[in-house]
Amino acid sequence: MPDLIVPPTYAPIPSAIHPRHAAIDAQTAIWAEEFAIGSTELRGRLVQQDIGTFAARILPEGREEVVSLLADFVLWLFGVDDGWCEESALGHRPGELSGDLHRLLRVAQNPEAPLLLGDPLAEGLRDLRRRIDRYGTAGQAARWVDTLREYFFSVVWEASHRADGSVPTLGDYTLMRLYDGATTVVLPMLEMGHGYELHPSERDHTAVRAATEMASFIITWDNDIFSHHKESRGPGYYLNAIRVLEHEYALSQDQALTAAIAQRDRVMRRFLRLREELDAQASPQLRQYLVSLGHFIRGSQDWGITSLRYTTPDDPANLPSVFSDTATDYGDDPLDIPAISWWWELPSIGGIPHGSSLPTAVPTAAALRTA
Incomplete structure (x- = not known):
């Protein structure tokens, strides 16, 4: 398969990173070993992929303990996605995968439940849930479980296509990519990282939800662009926006890459305009949330072109x-x-109701610095 040459992508949001990024990355490697996440071979790869640095880019001014929690959680997600869904026979058996994921979901809901005792992924998940309870609210923990359910549901859908060797339509792929990229599972931690909780009247406002979904689209389309080389070189089935666009419109790989970049650029411009409109009437908490969405987008870009996960030096x-x-x-x-x-x-955004929210905590990090 010919190599795709990915051009410099549009990045209007400034780069930033938490000053403790190296220590956070090292701690995540220790956590992965402590809970034996994934096989020895998979874990060895994951701890070299700068996942702690990725979390430090998402929350550059966040509380260090929450940035570390996010880093451990992202590594755990790769333990599920790589170890169960993409690199094992289980990823070709959607029914069996669904059962296993629901047992994990029960552990996330009720970590005291006597399920999957001694299983590394389950024990890691129990630790993550305990820390979410420590640093977040009951509402944030509940939303985290709900978004984990969305993610699990979407990867079962992906497994059905993997089992059939089929390529979904662009419409179906776009919808499910909002969830199977695991971006929504990170969102509660954006709030936790700065010590506030958005009121539902703000978080669920149609325009705020649109901005959140746009961020997920940009992040996952960027991931598909940067990961295409790695995925297409793999021994088995892969599902990616570029492949979907090839299939949908009978495009060459180069044409599909151009189309994917144009799509993410159009959404990026729409996101920036909408974020500016929202910022003009947002509460301090919502303004921080919108800033964090931007860090999530740019952090994913920075990590995507530097991590060994995607640069694949071999x-x-x-x-x-x-x-x-x-x-x-x-x-x-x-x-x-x-x-x-x-x-x-x-529709016209109008006034966004400002419900009572937890006050924004003073970040423990030093002032944001550029990467």
């Missing part, structure tokens, strides 16, 4: 070393994808 990927200040697409029409076209058709 078989180097043609990834950019810099980003671009210029978008490739300046269209303002909705993307022709029914599940997300409503992002361009929002």
